[in-house]
Amino acid sequence: MTKNRMITFRLLRQATLPALLAAVGSIHAAAPDLSKLPPAAQRTGVTFAKDIEPIFKAACTKCHGDMKHKGGLRLDTLEATLKGGENAPNVIKGDSAKSTLVHSIARLDPDAAMPPDGKGDPLSKEQIALIRAWIDQGAK
Numbered sequence: 001m002t003k004n005r006m007i008t009f010r011l012l013r014q015a016t017l018p019a020l021l022a023a024v025g026s027i028h029a030a031a032p033d034l035s036k037l038p039p040a041a042q043r044t045g046v047t048f049a050k051d052i053e054p055i056f057k058a059a060c061t062k063c064h065g066d067m068k069h070k071g072g073l074r075l076d077t078l079e080a081t082l083k084g085g086e087n088a089p090n091v092i093k094g095d096s097a098k099s100t101l102v103h104s105i106a107r108l109d110p111d112a113a114m115p116p117d118g119k120g121d122p123l124s125k126e127q128i129a130l131i132r133a134w135i136d137q138g139a140k
């Protein structure tokens with residue numbers, strides 16, 4: 001590399017690093033407000049088969065089931081739910097507050113709310129609380 005090229009390269013690097021940092025900063029600023037999440041239910045022994053599958057069947061699997069996999073996501077089995085979609089994982093075992101599936105059902109970001117606006121009734125606070133408890137208890 002000639003000396004001139006070196007300098008150009010350095011200048012470029014100096015210019016792109018702050019731009020990159022700014023971009024990361026704006027992603028950070030758009031982080032969901034977790035204080036708006038309904039708290040997890042107190043109930044113990046929450047399982048997918050008993051408690052969660054019926055909720056997903058009623059509200060989610062017409063778009064996330066065996067026929068349609070919107071966002072690359074199926075919610076009709078425990079295994080598929082844990083595998084997640086295009087932005088997997090959506091469920092972080094033991095940490096419902098960090099699970100994007102919980103952010104979406106709590107409608108923290110209107111653009112990522114599930115079910116999408118006008119495409120089904122929002123889940124109730126009780127349903128969200130139960131899904132949070134299920135994830136916090138290890139998503140079994």
Ligand code: HEC
Nearest residue numbers: 059060063070071073085086087088090101114115119120
């Ligand atoms: C009417 C169709 C529809 C229904 C009903 C629906 N979704 Fe979705 N879902 C989508 C679409 C479409 C996407 C793809 C991203 C987007 O366009 O917002 C998506 C994406 C997602 C994602 C992100 C997946 C990823 O990895 O990017 C999650 C999590 C999710 N949905 C959860 C749910 C849950 C939980 C329910 C039920 C409470 C539900 N969805 C109901 C249409 C639906």
